[in-house]
Amino acid sequence: MALLDVREVTMKFGELVANDKVSFTVEAGTIVGLIGPNGAGKTTLFNCISGLYKPTYGRIFFDGDDITGCTPYEIARKGAVRTFQVVRPLKDMTVFDNVLVGAFLKCPDNREAFERAAECIHICKLERFQKKMAGELSIGGKKRLEMARALATKPKLLMLDEVMAGLTTTEINASVEVIRHLRENGMTIMIVEHVMEGIMPIADKMVVLDGGVKIAEDAPSVIANDERVIEAYLGAKYSQRFKAIRGDEIHG
Amino acid sequence: MVKALKEKSLSGKDAAWLGFIVVLLVLPLIPAFVSNSFRMHVMILILLFASMAQAWNIIGGYCGQVSFGHSVFFGIGAYGAGMAVVTYGGTPWPGILIGMFAAAAVAIVISYPCFKLSGHYFAIATFAIVEIFNRGFLVWDWIGGALGLDYPMIKEGLNNLMWHNSKIGYYYCALVIFIVIFGVVRWLEGHRFGYYMRAVREGQETAESLGVNSTAIKLTAMALSAAMAALCGAFFVQYNLRVDPPMVMSLDTSMKFVLVTILGGSGTLVGPLLGAAVLIPLQEYTRAFWGGLGGGVDLIIFGLLIIIMVVKQPAGIIGIFFYLKKQFTKRKRLVKGVEHNGAP
Numbered sequence: 165m166a167l168l169d170v171r172e173v174t175m176k177f178g179e180l181v182a183n184d185k186v187s188f189t190v191e192a193g194t195i196v197g198l199i200g201p202n203g204a205g206k207t208t209l210f211n212c213i214s215g216l217y218k219p220t221y222g223r224i225f226f227d228g229d230d231i232t233g234c235t236p237y238e239i240a241r242k243g244a245v246r247t248f249q250v251v252r253p254l255k256d257m258t259v260f261d262n263v264l265v266g267a268f269l270k271c272p273d274n275r276e277a278f279e280r281a282a283e284c285i286h287i288c289k290l291e292r293f294q295k296k297m298a299g300e301l302s303i304g305g306k307k308r309l310e311m312a313r314a315l316a317t318k319p320k321l322l323m324l325d326e327v328m329a330g331l332t333t334t335e336i337n338a339s340v341e342v343i344r345h346l347r348e349n350g351m352t353i354m355i356v357e358h359v360m361e362g363i364m365p366i367a368d369k370m371v372v373l374d375g376g377v378k379i380a381e382d383a384p385s386v387i388a389n390d391e392r393v394i395e396a397y398l399g400a401k402y403s404q405r406f407k408a409i410r411g412d413e414i415h416g
Numbered sequence: 417m418v419k420a421l422k423e424k425s426l427s428g429k430d431a432a433w434l435g436f437i438v439v440l441l442v443l444p445l446i447p448a449f450v451s452n453s454f455r456m457h458v459m460i461l462i463l464l465f466a467s468m469a470q471a472w473n474i475i476g477g478y479c480g481q482v483s484f485g486h487s488v489f490f491g492i493g494a495y496g497a498g499m500a501v502v503t504y505g506g507t508p509w510p511g512i513l514i515g516m517f518a519a520a521a522v523a524i525v526i527s528y529p530c531f532k533l534s535g536h537y538f539a540i541a542t543f544a545i546v547e548i549f550n551r552g553f554l555v556w557d558w559i560g561g562a563l564g565l566d567y568p569m570i571k572e573g574l575n576n577l578m579w580h581n582s583k584i585g586y587y588y589c590a591l592v593i594f595i596v597i598f599g600v601v602r603w604l605e606g607h608r609f610g611y612y613m614r615a616v617r618e619g620q621e622t623a624e625s626l627g628v629n630s631t632a633i634k635l636t637a638m639a640l641s642a643a644m645a646a647l648c649g650a651f652f653v654q655y656n657l658r659v660d661p662p663m664v665m666s667l668d669t670s671m672k673f674v675l676v677t678i679l680g681g682s683g684t685l686v687g688p689l690l691g692a693a694v695l696i697p698l699q700e701y702t703r704a705f706w707g708g709l710g711g712g713v714d715l716i717i718f719g720l721l722i723i724i725m726v727v728k729q730p731a732g733i734i735g736i737f738f739y740l741k742k743q744f745t746k747r748k749r750l751v752k753g754v755e756h757n758g759a760p
Contacts, residue, residue: 168657214625240627248625254618256683267625277608317626332668 165228168244168321170211173222174397175208182208184376185222190321195343195353197363199383200373201397206356207249209373210325214246215239227320237289241269243320247310247327256297259290261307262298279317281303288312288342304335311342321352327357336362347361364388372396436602438688443591447584449485454704456583460655462696464648465589467597469676469688471554474601475725476674477682478610478638480617485526485542486645487518487551487669493646494664495559501576502565508577512650516643523525523642531634546670564660565653577654586655593651597644602685613637614683647672675718679725681734690733695721 175183181185182205190196198206211217213224215236223232226244234242245266251389254262260281260330262306269315288308307327307393314322324343328336346353347366357363363370366380370387372380374396380387387393443463450456468490475481496515497508504511530541536723554562572579579585605609615623616630623630663669680691681718702714729735 216621235629236621236624237627237629240625243589245627246625252619252622254615254622255616256618261611261614265611265628266624266626268611272608274607313626 167227168188168354169225170209170213171223173209173212173224175205175212175217176220181376183212183219183373186373186378187222187336188371188378188381189213190352190354191324192320193320193350194350194368195347195355195366197367198354198356198359198373199358199363199370203375204373205376206373207325208230208376210246210356211325213239214323235397239298240317240319243318244323245314245317245319245321246323247307247314247325249325249329251303251306251310253298253301253306253309255297258293258295259298259300259301259305260285262309263290263294263312263316266313269317269360277291280318284312287315287345289338304338307331307335308339308342311339313348319351321354322346324353324355324357326356326358328362331359340366425693431627436598440595443471443594444588446588451618453583454700456587458621458697458700460583460587460590461700462692463587463594464651464655465672465676465696466692467590467594468673469680469691470594470597470601470642471648472646472673473677473682473684473688474604474613475637477677477684477687478601478617479613479634480683481531481634481638482539482674483542483638483641483746484539484667484670484674485545487546487665488526488644489523489642489645490649490652490669490673491549491553491659491661492522493663494659495553495565496646497650498567498659499559499575500654502560502568506573508650508654512647516646519646519649520639520641523638527638529637531631534614542554542670543667546665546667550661550665553665553707562660562693564658564663567657572757578657589649589654593647595607598685598689600640600644606683608654609633609636617659626636652722674734675722679722679732681732684732684734687732687734694733695714 168190170189171187172185173183173187174181174185186205186209189369191347193262198209208217212219212223213226215231215234215238217241218233223230226232226239226242229242231239231242231244240246249290257265259410263281264277267277267284271280275277283348284350288311289341290305290308290312291306298306301309311322314324328339336393337347342354343355343366355363355367365384367384370380370382370384372387372390374392378402379396380390381391446459447456450459468486469653472483472486475483491514493515496511496513496518498511500506500508500511500514525546530538530545533541539654553559559565567578568576569580571578572581572583572585577589604613612623612628612633615626615628620630624632649664652664656663675697677688677693678691679695680689681687698717699714700719702717706713725732729739
């Protein structure tokens, strides 16, 4: 049985249909990438899964339980923890204390929680900043802080919402490094991402949304050659050029 | 790695603890040096207001929910003790406990709907609650109505929590309350609940995404804060030997809870003590010396101080210390840098 099972989730805001009968599964131990152009409904879907929105229609199962309509903290306690695309550091707390708040979820004991927080700060390479106020970090640091904080809760499913968007190449590499490390330790991860070079090499499966509808669900190598996906992303004209380039590659 | 981190953070913590222990050692000795009754009165009020502010600090400072309703809990505590003595002719002790539980219960009942509101709207709702309770208590005969409760002359001592000839008993009583409340907050600061409170203050949605039930945290913090405020109220009535609704359940009293904390530095352990140590002497001495000018001079100075503080140092008096510390470390680093440059 899949760890996360999204069944025909539909989310309407008045007349606007942000997600239309989206279904997919996330198997334990895999990395699933959720991609799509701007406004495709990726973050809305994330919000539905993490309990920020209650879907208009459809059901979401996590670890065998129906979590449709549960509150965000209930879902987090069950083990599905997310980060935010627009970073939300707890500004007037230190970086370490931020991570500590996450660590307290599964380690109520102070000593254990401190150790867990230190471990996650190490994984996300935030040691240098741990005594700084979270509000003072650079954007790359804040994105890694989001990851460290979610990671500290010992989640079964880590949901990352655009943790690489707007970063420099070095910072992207640092983030990819972190995700690789997590995957080696058997963490199940779901990533919303725009940065293709970041997500393609690490994902086991890609789910593509366009206009609120799922248009593809397959391995990254297949997705990269899927015409509908290329069209949705780049437009038909570019899609032709893309094919030409790829043709060169194949011949070369 | 964890070890290194702990060692580093110890030095700062040690200093804070040392300061706190020194204060705790000095405070009990004060009656030996201060014989003047008025000065004792000021000292008692400083301890009382520091405790009140610290009680407010739990929900207002750490948890970030600015409540103007704390005079209600203060009043409930005062009436708890007052009625045990005046209406039922017993010792105030059971009344104090009942008052604390009643205040916590009332806090939960009125906060639950209020917490659905956020930010300024929460503050406005708590304003309204003070007025409702004030009017309600004024016409409620069972608790004494507008006349209030006047204490009879009964035997002094710990049993009746009352002293007639000297203020030393009251002083130590206030000191115990001060230590209890500051101790509770100090403990909370370093444990899960304290971190969760601050997380809720800094970002409720973020906290929820990490598995924090923010409503439960806010309600618990409010109940705890209200019970502490009620304890202070009980002491107040024992010290004053009289209570009526406008004395305790007024916006004036509510404002004191808020202003003392904010002036000292909200969300910090020593802030409430600093605030009370500055504001209370100011208030009492201006009232004593310039009270004849027509009343309210102390409030004018109070107001001026708050304006200056809000404009110049929004973090409160403790912000000045943080600023000085930062300047100091900066200079130290500069000096070190020069040394490094000097050595080839």
